[in-house]
Structures are given as C-alpha cells and as structure tokens.
Amino acid sequence: MNDTDWLSGALAAREPHIDDDGFTDAVLARLPEASAEPVRSYDGIIIGSAALASAVVALNFPFSPFLDLITSSASVPMVGATLMLGLMTVSLVSDRLKQFI
Amino acid sequence: MGPSDEELVRRVQRHDNRHAFAMLVKRYQSEVRNSLRRMTHGDASLADDLAQETFVRVHRSIHTFRGDSSFRTWVYRVAYRCFLSEIRKSAPPLETIEEHHWVEEQCNEQDAFMRDFNRAMTMLSAQQRDAVHFSIQRGFAHPDIAEIMGIPLGTVKTHVMRGRQKLQEMLSDWQEGLSNE
Numbered sequence: 357m358n359d360t361d362w363l364s365g366a367l368a369a370r371e372p373h374i375d376d377d378g379f380t381d382a383v384l385a386r387l388p389e390a391s392a393e394p395v396r397s398y399d400g401i402i403i404g405s406a407a408l409a410s411a412v413v414a415l416n417f418p419f420s421p422f423l424d425l426i427t428s429s430a431s432v433p434m435v436g437a438t439l440m441l442g443l444m445t446v447s448l449v450s451d452r453l454k455q456f457i
Numbered sequence: 458m459g460p461s462d463e464e465l466v467r468r469v470q471r472h473d474n475r476h477a478f479a480m481l482v483k484r485y486q487s488e489v490r491n492s493l494r495r496m497t498h499g500d501a502s503l504a505d506d507l508a509q510e511t512f513v514r515v516h517r518s519i520h521t522f523r524g525d526s527s528f529r530t531w532v533y534r535v536a537y538r539c540f541l542s543e544i545r546k547s548a549p550p551l552e553t554i555e556e557h558h559w560v561e562e563q564c565n566e567q568d569a570f571m572r573d574f575n576r577a578m579t580m581l582s583a584q585q586r587d588a589v590h591f592s593i594q595r596g597f598a599h600p601d602i603a604e605i606m607g608i609p610l611g612t613v614k615t616h617v618m619r620g621r622q623k624l625q626e627m628l629s630d631w632q633e634g635l636s637n638e
Binding site: 367 | 473475478479482483486487488490491505508509512513516570571574593594596621624625628631632
C-alpha cells in the first residue's frame, strides 16, 4: 500500500455495521400520512362538482335555436369539425384543471 | 442486489411508495448513523435522533431530488445539515463535552488502531475532520464532499490533503504493521 491509501485500507473494514433494530420503523412512523388518498378525494370532489354544474347548465340552456341553425345551414363535415373542436377544448381545460388540484 | 437507488427514488416520487423508501433507509442507515456517531463524538442517542431527522427530511423533500448528484451524496448533505443545526443550538460545542466519551468507548472494544485513529482525528479542526471522514472513510470524491459540506471545492481539497498528512504523521507507527496484514 502506498502513502496515500494505506490509511483508507486500514479503515475500510473496521467500521461496525449498525443493525437496523427498529430504526427504519421509527423513521416511517414519523412520516406524514401518504398523500395519495387526499388527492383522490379532491379529484372526486372537483369532478363531481363539475358534472353537477354542467348538468344544471345543460338542463336550463336554450339549445333549440342552435340546433335549428345547425340543421338548416351546416354540412356534416362542419358539424363533425365543430364537435372535434369542442372535445379538444374540453380535454385541454380538464388537463389544466388537474394541474391546479 | 435489489433495485437501484434511482429506481427506488422514482417510486417514492411518483407514488409515495413507503416500501421503496424503507428500502432506501435500510440501505443507508448504518453508514449514516456511524458517520453521525463519529461527528457527535460517540453520542449514539443524539446521532440516532439526527439520523432519524435526516431521513424524515429526505422524505419530505425527495420530490426536489433531480439526480444531479447521487442519492447517497444527497442523503449525506441532509445529514450534515442536520448535524450543523444541532451544533449551532448546542452550547458548549459537542467536541468539548463528548471527546473523552468517544475515546473511552473505543478503549473498551480493545481496538487499538481505532482508538489511536479517533484520538488523531480529534487533533484536526472540525472541518478538516469531517472532510477527511467523508474522503477516507466514505470514499466520496472531492466535488461530492464540497456539496455535502456546502463549502468550496478548493477548501475541501486543502482540508483533505492537510488532514491526511496530519493523520499519516500521527499514525505512522501503524503504517508498516497494517500494510503487512
């Protein structure tokens, strides 16, 4: 062994291993409750509230003028494109909402 | 050979997986507790309290760990901060009240080399001692030690070099015998 590593070599195997002996359990006992459940509860509350609000709006919304307009003037591809745009908007908004939860 | 540290950390970050975190604690508890016992001059009770606090803090901030350094280095950085917080609030400094205790404990184990080594370590400055410990006994590279201790790389190099020199001078009588083992 040279001058620079004889000390490292001499010390390497001399440190005793400390048995866990309940140490890890003591650490785990000090951790806060797992956060998965509360997040799921919040998810449910948000989604439920949004669904309820949407249902109320849908029941009171005057759809007939829009339906008349669509059936009288729009073509099938245009209706399809409009639906696609609507779905994309809903998807983007829901993703954004999830980030804020 | 179980899952890597990186894999276990990922599981904790994504799912707050307590089993994965327990595996990390079991993997490092012995060496972290040994290091803290050395830093607290053999006060096993205080060292274990600090080690517990270390792992609780690691869990609390594990979502901020990005893997720029190894997980082991990061754990030691947290442990060293816990230790520094403790010595800031304790007066008089730990080394003046516990030094004798540590040396006596080693005498009882009849490990003459470790007794002399620990005695020699007490002759170094606190920062030299910690830098030498991380370098010689834990095998950390100088940049890792700089990160753990929160001091410049150049300072670490100086501490390790001078600390090693002093230890080798003080323990030179052991060199021949240990080299022949």
